[in-house]
Amino acid sequence: MYTNLLSTLPIGEIHWYDEISSTNDAAFEAAEAGAPDMSVFAAGKQSAGRGRMRRTWVMTPGSSIAVSLLLRLSQAEMSSISLFSPLAGVAVCETLRESYEIPAQVKWPNDVLLNRKKICGVLCETRWQGEALLGPVIGIGLNLLRGSAPKLPDMPYPAFSIEEETGRKIDPAEMLYELVSKLTALRPLLGTPAFITRWEANLAYLGEPVALICPEKAPIRAIVRGIDPEGRLLIEREDGKKESILAGELSLRALN
Ligand code: BT5
Numbered sequence: 001m002y003t004n005l006l007s008t009l010p011i012g013e014i015h016w017y018d019e020i021s022s023t024n025d026a027a028f029e030a031a032e033a034g035a036p037d038m039s040v041f042a043a044g045k046q047s048a049g050r051g052r053m054r055r056t057w058v059m060t061p062g063s064s065i066a067v068s069l070l071l072r073l074s075q076a077e078m079s080s081i082s083l084f085s086p087l088a089g090v091a092v093c094e095t096l097r098e099s100y101e102i103p104a105q106v107k108w109p110n111d112v113l114l115n116r117k118k119i120c121g122v123l124c125e126t127r128w129q130g131e132a133l134l135g136p137v138i139g140i141g142l143n144l145l146r147g148s149a150p151k152l153p154d155m156p157y158p159a160f161s162i163e164e165e166t167g168r169k170i171d172p173a174e175m176l177y178e179l180v181s182k183l184t185a186l187r188p189l190l191g192t193p194a195f196i197t198r199w200e201a202n203l204a205y206l207g208e209p210v211a212l213i214c215p216e217k218a219p220i221r222a223i224v225r226g227i228d229p230e231g232r233l234l235i236e237r238e239d240g241k242k243e244s245i246l247a248g249e250l251s252l253r254a255l256n
């Protein structure tokens with residue numbers, strides 16, 4: 001049960017599940033029933049944790065965090081809806097750096113890497129209830145302790161835990177509290193240049209060559225130059241041409 005500390009924060013409902021299919025699904029069910037903004041759904045175990053594009057997210061009870069936040073956006077926030085997913089990545093990085101001195105980075109658009117290894121994934125989803133948009137629901141899976149990161153074949157990014165990389169055993173309840181506080185503090189910056197600055201300050205591969213992989217197309221080889229005001233990745237191709245890339249099917253791989 002990682003959620004006791006959270007009750008001291010000015011947030012919505014707080015739900016804990018010893019086991020559930022997916023905390024994102026729990027958040028959407030509650031959203032349909034009217035749960036308020038900033039409701040938190042956390043679980044010790046997920047039987048059907050998922051990543052983007054129907055990929056599987058594996059977690060280990062007691063040593064990783066699986067949490068989803070249900071947001072109800074204001075009219076003004078709707079124009080920044082695509083930034084809520086990176087918001088989570090930036091919040092995880094800033095929490096790890098400020099509260100634990102751990103230098104994690106965001107792999108655009110939103111995975112969190114530590115020493116170039118994946119310690120955290122973010123799944124940001126919306127659904128429709130009739131004509132009303134539900135969400136976004138921001139799902140965050142974070143590998144804290146040894147044994148929490150699955151060693152599966154064919155992982156594009158090796159999965160590791162914070163303990164494996166740093167030797168530090170972070171308390172899940174404390175981390176969850178710090179993370180939700182950070183997310184709440186960063187949220188008003190969305191749509192302002194300050195958020196892009198904070199994102200770039202935590203961006204992995206800045207100034208480095210990468211390959212952008214798109215299914216059934218030749219990879220784009222380029223240098224990462226930053227993030228534009230809309231949250232697109234700024235790259236410079238080998239011929240010097242600059243471009244902004246939208247998050248979507250593209251995935252980013254290091255070249256060295
Ligand atoms: C993600 O997807 O990285 C988003 C993962 C979001 C998980 C959270 S947990 C709370 C909430 N409830 C859910 O059901 N989901 C969210 P993607 O970028 O598609 O990466 C998925 C890939 O990461 C998989 O195909 C594996 O290769 C790898 N993977 C699976 N489990 C992992 C883990 N624990 N740590 C690191 N990598 C993992």
